[in-house]
Amino acid sequence: NAGVTQTPKFRILKIGQSMTLQCTQDMNHNYMYWYRQDPGMGLKLIYYSVGAGITDKGEVPNGYNVSRSTTEDFPLRLELAAPSQTSVYFCASTQFYEQYFGPGTRLTVT
Amino acid sequence: KNEVEQSPQNLTAQEGEFITINCSYSVGISALHWLQQHPGGGIVSLFMLSSGKKKHGRLIATINIQEKHSSLHITASHPRDSAVYICAVRQRDNTDKLIFGTGTRLQVFP
Numbered sequence: 324n325a326g327v328t329q330t331p332k333f334r335i336l337k338i339g340q341s342m343t344l345q346c347t348q349d350m351n352h353n354y355m356y357w358y359r360q361d362p363g364m365g366l367k368l369i370y371y372s373v374g375a376g377i378t379d380k381g382e383v384p385n386g387y388n389v390s391r392s393t394t395e396d397f398p399l400r401l402e403l404a405a406p407s408q409t410s411v412y413f414c415a416s417t418q419f420y421e422q423y424f425g426p427g428t429r430l431t432v433t
Numbered sequence: 434k435n436e437v438e439q440s441p442q443n444l445t446a447q448e449g450e451f452i453t454i455n456c457s458y459s460v461g462i463s464a465l466h467w468l469q470q471h472p473g474g475g476i477v478s479l480f481m482l483s484s485g486k487k488k489h490g491r492l493i494a495t496i497n498i499q500e501k502h503s504s505l506h507i508t509a510s511h512p513r514d515s516a517v518y519i520c521a522v523r524q525r526d527n528t529d530k531l532i533f534g535t536g537t538r539l540q541v542f543p
Contacts, residue, residue, distance in 0.1 A: 354529045365437065365519070365533035381530070413476065417529045420464055422521075424476040 324349050329414050329425035336404040336432045344399040344428050346414030354417040355397040356381075357389065359410040360427075366413065372397055404432045436460050439520050439534035446541045452507040454537045456520030459501065466531065467494050467505050468519040476519070479505075510541045 327348045336342055348355065353374045358366040368381030372391040386408055388400040397416075401408060409432045414425040437458045446452055456465070467480040480487050480494040482503065487494050491510075496503040507514055520534040 356530075358533075363535060365435070365535045366521075366531075367533075368530060371530060411474065420481055420523065420529060422466060422468070422478050422531070424468075424478075427474045427476075429474075 326350065327414055327416055327423050327425035329412075329428050331428060332426065333429045334431070336401075336430065338404060338406065338432060340404050341400070341402050342404070342430075344401070344412055344414075344430075346397045346399065346425055347395050348397075348414075348416040348423070349395065350416060350418060350423065351394060352416035352418045352423070353394065355391070356415045356417075357387070357397070357399045358413045358415065359383065360413060361410050369399065369412075401430075406432050408432050435534070436532050437520055437522055437534040439518075439537050441537060442535070444537055444539045446510050446539070448511055448541055448543050450510050450541075452510050452514070452539065452541075454505045454518050454520075454539070456503045456505070456534055457501060458503075458520075458522045458532075460522065460532065461525045462522040463525045464523040465496055465503050466521045466523065467503075468521060470517040470519060470536065472516070479518075507539075510539075512541045512543055515540050 330345045356371045357369040367383045370389040372378045412428045440455045464483045470476045482496040491508045493506040517536040519536045521531040
């Protein structure tokens, strides 16, 4: 199993641009999450999904959108990127309460 | 006040020393996780606890539900243990959502 994979690893965006962060898991997990990690702060939940077709907002959803059309994929969309969205983004999935994290995407918005 | 507090924020040790990292939380939980984040950024799950104590190799995790407190101990520390250790609590709902501490940065010197 590849586990949880994320692409890209790094990206620099200009203010106002859009992009999609990809997340895929091959473990058939129902629960998936997007977090952001800012320096000196704990991970914050952006969006989560408890299964295909079901998504819900986390703590910090503004400026982001998600979709979950399949069990495997949980892409995170940034519309109109802002400098406040500069962060490291982690996707994760869980099964039987064990958390599996992707390697992260480091995004800079300038 | 954060719902999950870790101490210390930073910790340096000499190789071989016994390390303790503490985590206190203020919400009702169904489980507590200890995670490790290496300088490369990847996050791995070390322990998931709902009561008592767990041990993997040189790592020991304990939890006191009444006191709302958990500790992570590293015996015979080694430079490869240098990482950020993150405490996270699972809320008592059916979404598997976690609340994260800000992490403890550990550096072990030879």
